[in-house]
Amino acid sequence: MALSGVEIFKLLPKTNCKKCGHPTCLAFAMKLAQRQASLDQCPDVSEEAKKILGEASAPPIRSITFGSGDRAVKIGEETVLFRHDKKFVNPCALAVEIKDTLSEGEITKKIEEVLASEIDRVGQKLRVDAIALTNASGDKGKFESAAKLIASKAPNVPVILSTTDPASAEAAVKLFAGKKPIIYGANSGNAEAMANIAKTEKAILGVVANGLDELSTLTEKIKALGVEDMVIDSGAKKAEEMLENNTMIRRAALKKNYKPFGYPVINFAQRDDSLHEALIASVGITKYASIIVVSGIEKWKNLALFTLRQNIYTDPQVPMQVEQKIYKIGEATPDSPLTITTNFSLTYFIVSGEIENSKVPCRLAVMDCEGLSVLTAWAAGKFTASKIATFIKESGIENEVKHRELIIPGYVAILSGSIEDKLEGWKVTVGPREANGLPAFLKARTA
Amino acid sequence: MAFTAPKETYSGKVYNVTIGTGERAASFGGENVLPFLPFEGTIPNKPLIAYEIQDVPPTDWPENVQKPFSSVSGDPVTWAKFCQDTLKAKAIALRLIGTHPDRENRSPEDAAKTVKDVLSAINVPLIILGSNNAEKDAPVLIAAAEAAKDKNCILGKAQEANYKTIAAAAMANNHKLIAMSELDINLSKQLNILITQMGFDKERLITDPMCSALGYGLEYTYSVMERIRLAALTQNDLTMQPPMLADVGMYVWKIKETQAPESDVPSWGNAEERGIAWEATTAAALLMAGAELLIMRHPKAVEAVGKLIEEL
Ligand code: B12
Ligand code: SF4
Numbered sequence: 001m002a003l004s005g006v007e008i009f010k011l012l013p014k015t016n017c018k019k020c021g022h023p024t025c026l027a028f029a030m031k032l033a034q035r036q037a038s039l040d041q042c043p044d045v046s047e048e049a050k051k052i053l054g055e056a057s058a059p060p061i062r063s064i065t066f067g068s069g070d071r072a073v074k075i076g077e078e079t080v081l082f083r084h085d086k087k088f089v090n091p092c093a094l095a096v097e098i099k100d101t102l103s104e105g106e107i108t109k110k111i112e113e114v115l116a117s118e119i120d121r122v123g124q125k126l127r128v129d130a131i132a133l134t135n136a137s138g139d140k141g142k143f144e145s146a147a148k149l150i151a152s153k154a155p156n157v158p159v160i161l162s163t164t165d166p167a168s169a170e171a172a173v174k175l176f177a178g179k180k181p182i183i184y185g186a187n188s189g190n191a192e193a194m195a196n197i198a199k200t201e202k203a204i205l206g207v208v209a210n211g212l213d214e215l216s217t218l219t220e221k222i223k224a225l226g227v228e229d230m231v232i233d234s235g236a237k238k239a240e241e242m243l244e245n246n247t248m249i250r251r252a253a254l255k256k257n258y259k260p261f262g263y264p265v266i267n268f269a270q271r272d273d274s275l276h277e278a279l280i281a282s283v284g285i286t287k288y289a290s291i292i293v294v295s296g297i298e299k300w301k302n303l304a305l306f307t308l309r310q311n312i313y314t315d316p317q318v319p320m321q322v323e324q325k326i327y328k329i330g331e332a333t334p335d336s337p338l339t340i341t342t343n344f345s346l347t348y349f350i351v352s353g354e355i356e357n358s359k360v361p362c363r364l365a366v367m368d369c370e371g372l373s374v375l376t377a378w379a380a381g382k383f384t385a386s387k388i389a390t391f392i393k394e395s396g397i398e399n400e401v402k403h404r405e406l407i408i409p410g411y412v413a414i415l416s417g418s419i420e421d422k423l424e425g426w427k428v429t430v431g432p433r434e435a436n437g438l439p440a441f442l443k444a445r446t447a
Numbered sequence: 448m449a450f451t452a453p454k455e456t457y458s459g460k461v462y463n464v465t466i467g468t469g470e471r472a473a474s475f476g477g478e479n480v481l482p483f484l485p486f487e488g489t490i491p492n493k494p495l496i497a498y499e500i501q502d503v504p505p506t507d508w509p510e511n512v513q514k515p516f517s518s519v520s521g522d523p524v525t526w527a528k529f530c531q532d533t534l535k536a537k538a539i540a541l542r543l544i545g546t547h548p549d550r551e552n553r554s555p556e557d558a559a560k561t562v563k564d565v566l567s568a569i570n571v572p573l574i575i576l577g578s579n580n581a582e583k584d585a586p587v588l589i590a591a592a593e594a595a596k597d598k599n600c601i602l603g604k605a606q607e608a609n610y611k612t613i614a615a616a617a618m619a620n621n622h623k624l625i626a627m628s629e630l631d632i633n634l635s636k637q638l639n640i641l642i643t644q645m646g647f648d649k650e651r652l653i654t655d656p657m658c659s660a661l662g663y664g665l666e667y668t669y670s671v672m673e674r675i676r677l678a679a680l681t682q683n684d685l686t687m688q689p690p691m692l693a694d695v696g697m698y699v700w701k702i703k704e705t706q707a708p709e710s711d712v713p714s715w716g717n718a719e720e721r722g723i724a725w726e727a728t729t730a731a732a733l734l735m736a737g738a739e740l741l742i743m744r745h746p747k748a749v750e751a752v753g754k755l756i757e758e759l
Contacts, residue, residue, distance in 0.1 A: 082677070084670040119714050121662070216450040239758040243483055251453045260450070275747070278724055279755040282731040286669075299716025303704065304661065304724045308732055311666040346663065353703065 003056045005033040011049035012042065019043055032057075060253045061262050064204060064229050066093060066130065066291070067158025068179045073129050075231070075290040076264035081250055087315040092285055094305060095130035095160055095293045097270060100146040101137045107146055111153045113297055119306060122320060122345045126306035132184075132293045133172070135163035140171060147172035160184050160206065160266075160293070166193035173201045182206050182231060182291075184266070188218060195225040206266060208233040212248055216260035223260075231266045231291060239283050242267055246288040264290030271295070278304060285309050319371035320345035326397055327352065330361030334402040337362050337442065339431065340388065341409060342369040342377045351435045358439035360446055363401065367391045374409045385418035392423055407431045454487045455480075459683035461676075461690055461739070462650045463491060466538065466623055467572025468599050473537050475739040476690030481676065482737050483759040493756050494734055496741045496749050497538035497574050498530040499696045502553065502561045503545035509706045511719045512696075512726075512744050523561050524568045531569045534749070540574035540742045541565055542697070546587045547578035555590035562594040574601040574742065576625075581608040592616035601625060603692075604655055607638060614647045625692055627655035630667045632674050632687075639686045652689040653740060660698040661729040668693070669736040676737035693733040696744035699726045727751040734759075 009029035020041040022028040031037035032053070039045060039053055063077035073093045080086045098110050111131065118127040131150055135143040143163055150159060160182040161172045169183045184206025186194035191207075198205040205227050209215035215234050222230060234245035246265055252258035267289040271277035274296045284292040285308050294301075314320055321343050329352055330336075341351050343366050355362045367388065369377035377383035392398075392406065404426045408415060410433030419428045432441050463477030475495040480488030502523050505513050513520065519529040523541065530536040543558045545551040562575055575591045577584030584604075589612060592602050603625025605613040610626065617624040626642055628634035635656050643649045656671045678687040699705055705722035707715065715721055726748035730741050734756070743749050 082670075082673055083666070084674055212452070213450050239755065240483060240485075243759065244486055247484060248452050252450070256453055258450070258453075273751075273754075275720075275724060275727060275751045276754055279727055279731045279751055280758070282728050283735060283755075283759075286732055286735040298720065299714060300718075300721035300724050301716075303715050303721065304728045307662040307704075308665070308728055311661065312669070312732075314666055316666070316670060350703075 003033065003053070005030040008032050008053065011045075011052060013044045013046070015044065017044070055259075056257075058262075060257050061250075061264065062229070063090075064231070064264055066180060066182060066204060066231075067156075069156050071129070071156045071158060072180070073158060078250070078288075078290075079254065081254060083312060084316050087317070088313045090290070091309050091313040092289050093129040093158070093291045094281070094302075094309070095132040095158075095291055096128050096297045097132045097134055097162075097293050097295045098146065098150070099134045099136040100139070100142045102146075104149060107149050108153060110297075111150060111157075114157060115154060117297060117299075117302055119303060121303075121307060121310060122349050123322060124310060126302075126310065128297050128302065130158040130160060130291070132160035132162055135165065135168055138165075140165065140168040143168045144171045144175075147175050151175040158182075160291075162206075164190055166190055166197060169194065170197045170201075173197060173203050176203075177201065180204060182266075184208065184231070185233070186218070186222060188214060191218060191222055192225065195222045195227045198227050198229075199225070204229040204231060206231050206233060207263075208235055210235050212245060212261075216258075219260045219263065230263045232261065232263045233266050233268070237268065239280055242280075243283055243287055246284070250288045266291040266293070268293045274298060274301060277301075281305055282308055286312055321368075321371035322348045322366060324366055324368035324391075326395055326400070327364045327366060328361075329355045329364055330359070332361040332363050334400065336360075336401070337407055337445065338365060338397065338401055338403075338405065339363065339407040339438075340365040340367060340392075342367055342372060342374050342383055344369070344371050344373045344377075347373050351438070354435040354438040355442065358442040360439075360442040362442065363397070365392065365395065365397065365406075375411050378412050378415075383412065383415075385415050385422055388415070388419055389422035392426070405429055409433070410437070452486075457488060457680035459680045459685075459688060461679055462652075462688050464623060464651070464653065464690055466574075466599055466601055467570075468597075469570060471537075471571045472599070473572050479680065481680065482735055492739070494739045494741060495538055496536075496730075496743055496752060497540040497572075498534060498536040498746075498749065499540045499542060499742050499744050500526045500530060500565075501542045501544045502558065503551055507544075508744070509700055509722065511705070511722045512700050515746050524564050527565045527569050531571050534746050536571060538572045538574060539565070539569060540576060542576040542578070543587055543591065544578045546583055547580050548583055549580075550578065555586045558587045559590040559594035562591045566595055566598055566600075572600065573598065574603065574625075575622075576603050576742075579604070581606055585609045585612040588613050589616040592620040592622055595622065596620040599623070601653060603627065603653070605638075605642065607634070607641075610638065610642055611645065614642045614645055617651075618645075618647055623651045623653060625653045625655050626689075627657060630657045630659070630664075630671055632656070632671050632678070635671070635675065636678075636684075636686050639689065643686070649685065649689065653692050654687075654689045655692040655694060658692075658694045658698045658729075658733070660695075660702050661725055661732065662704060663698070663702055665729060665732060669732055672733060672736035672738060690739035691737055692740045692742070693730065693738035694742045695726060695730045695733065696742055699729050700744055723747045723751070727755075731755055 012025040236242040267284040269280040369382040413430040416428040460479040477491040604627035678684040
């Protein structure tokens with residue numbers, strides 16, 4: 001829990017020496033409480049105060065970078081329980097399980113699926129983030145050779161090395177030196193050995209327990225052994241328990257600043273039935289998992305899970321937007337039709353997709369309406385006749401196209417007359433209401 | 448530091464709504480906790496899934512969701528029986544889409560007959576939905592409500608533009624009522640208040656905050672639902688305590704992801720599995736946000752969501 005200004009003040013030197021740039025220690029304390037100043041501005045603060053204040057100001061859920069390089073994923077750092085309060089911060093990572101009992105060919109195939117999983121959706125690149133190698137064989141040699149295969153074929157993909165045997169973990173983790181892998185897991189039987197390996201190899205430690213009580217004892221113990229980066233698993237497998245424990249962990253960390261649970265959560269959603277697995281993963285995506293491990297990554301499933309993750313992690317205050325500009329779709333010439341819409345990502349992607357489907361080259365003028373959909377922008381006074389007229393005039397489009405015809409969305413048909421009044425020399429045509437009417441509409445015009 | 452579970456106690460409770468009559472009557476709602484957290488309260492009922500059927504053949508549904516019903520969907524009665532007997536539906540939602548003026552423009556009398564016929568063929572509860580044309584829905588739903596008198600159906604959807612007639616019809620014929628507003632918690636609250644001010648019992652309402660499909664504004668529905676549920680439980684806001692509907696099938700099966708063949712978008716994978724997953728995932732997310740009543744289409748999606756509910 002954050003400390004109040006007065007609580008912080010009690011820990012400061014109280015000399016009012018002004019070296020921090022503030023007139024008094026109390027004034028500085030107030031700024032600290034509002035997170036508008038940083039403790040190192042005071043040169044005289046005691047070590048003890050540093051420790052207490054440092055802990056109090058640390059984010060309630062630790063931020064961890066999993067993996068390295070361009071494919072590294074940041075996890076943790078969440079600040080709320082409900083997405084309408086504030087944006088969920090770091091989208092949960094999806095990892096696919098590879099068992100070391102698979103043949104070399106099968107492992108290679110899965111690795112290739114992971115590497116090829118990237119999909120572009122509303123302007124974001126989405127993909128399977130990580131590989132979880134499981135020591136299903138219980139054999140150290142098999143685990144190590146599967147790890148070697150992954151390290152050579154997918155050197156940039158973050159990995160989770162799942163084994164409870166310290167020797168196997170140590171052998172495998174060395175193959176990912178400097179790449180911030182996760183060793184999963186430390187349990188009550190092997191905690192010391194695993195903590196030592198994680199510390200020496202600078203790996204993240206996955207901690208697994210039988211329930212929340214044991215988990216809190218374990219993370220405390222491991223922290224005392226010097227490991228700071230952990231991801232935690234309460235051991236829950238069934239959806240009900242997973243939801244309950246994830247909720248308890250998030251609540252304890254945020255509302256009670258309960259440090260033993262101040263780490264990102266990892267959930268294992270593997271099921272034999274792939275659709276069932278997708279729904280278990282959906283529970284994790286909506287409710288507080290930072291890493292979800294699945295067993296299969298069919299393309300249809302990836303698309304659904306990526307999309308859900310994207311939806312849940314969008315900023316509730318700021319809709320996703322695209323840049324205001326006149327987009328060319330297909331080989332647009334100066335005679336091609338000119339359409340207009342707003343800059344809400346979803347609107348833009350639906351409309352541009354349908355224009356592409358029509359195979360009729362077009363220009364699509366995308367006007368900045370603060371990311372609102374056509375009707376919302378219209379209702380909010382951002383997609384009005386005069387704003388559209390100004391945008392068209394200032395866009396320079398009159399030099400780009402020969403004609404003077406603007407196609408507007410059917411839902412704002414009401415604007416057609418007033419746009420014509422304000423945009424001299426232009427004719428306004430009302431298009432269909434729904435974008436899926438665009439292909440027929442555009443084709444009919446060229447026919 | 449020993450761990451003490453940060454349990455919450457809530458002051459409010461969602462109304463428990465029972466629909467249908469006799470042995471197959473079904474209940475939903477009634478909980479006094481956030482979705483699927485039984486350790487800090489009671490959850491007397493599981494969410495209820497109703498199979499969607501319509502009064503006219505589903506030619507407007509994508510191929511992959513028409514298929515499972517191809518031998519029965521020519522006639523609403525056969526279709527309803529198939530859902531009840533073969534698919535083990537616990538409830539059926541009959542959408543009178545054929546009454547829409549831009550469609551078959553069927554009359555209120557025709558709609559009433561369809562309702563009667565379907566009701567006499569099934570014993571599970573029935574949800575009767577208009578075509579979502581605010582003007583036409585008024586006479587259609589009045590006729591339908593009368594045809595279903597005392598069968599304890601759900602009538603819907605009452606919207607700002609037509610709630611008076613539809614609520615009156617539901618009241619006169621002893622039905623429950625869906626109140627739908629468009630993705631705004633205040634509008635939803637306001638509509639519930641307006642309807643109860645007419646003398647309609649608030650415990651007979653079902654709130655539809657408007658559904659949206661995964662990838663097409665799901666996050667708006669999700670958050671409005673969570674906010675409604677929190678208002679009901681933490682603030683004991685009586686106007687926000689009716690159970691919530693997620694009308695999933697209709698919104699999901701009109702978007703590109705449930706229709707585009709794999710040949711058009713190879714990176715999206717198998718179209719049939721994709722459509723099913725889309726419907727099931729949308730439903731699963733909205734369950735987590737607090738929906739207690741779902742209307743769905745594809746049997747495999749319904750089955751998967753049922754299996755998830757069993758595990759929760
Ligand atoms: C989600 C939503 C919101 C979100 C905003 C989301 C966003 N980024 O825009 C929030 C909650 C913030 C919001 C706020 C408001 N909203 Co609002 N909102 C909606 C809702 C439910 C969905 C909008 C949406 O995302 N549509 C999806 C996108 C893709 O649709 P679209 O942009 O229109 O694009 C489609 C077509 O127009 C067409 N198209 C688009 N471009 C083009 C171009 C061409 C050339 C062609 C041919 C076709 C075409 O294709 C697309 C797909 O078919 C609608 C209700 C509804 N069912 O539509 C109300 C709605 C738009 N909102 C409305 C209102 C009044 C408001 C508010 C003013 C007040 C309020 N009710 O809260 C505020 C204003 C916001 C502000 N900043 O001041 C009204 C508009 C009323 C009207 N028509 O008179 C609606 C219709 C709800 C209603 N019936 O009351 N809203
Ligand atoms: S520098 Fe430190 S001791 Fe000096 S006024 Fe600021 S807070 Fe007080």
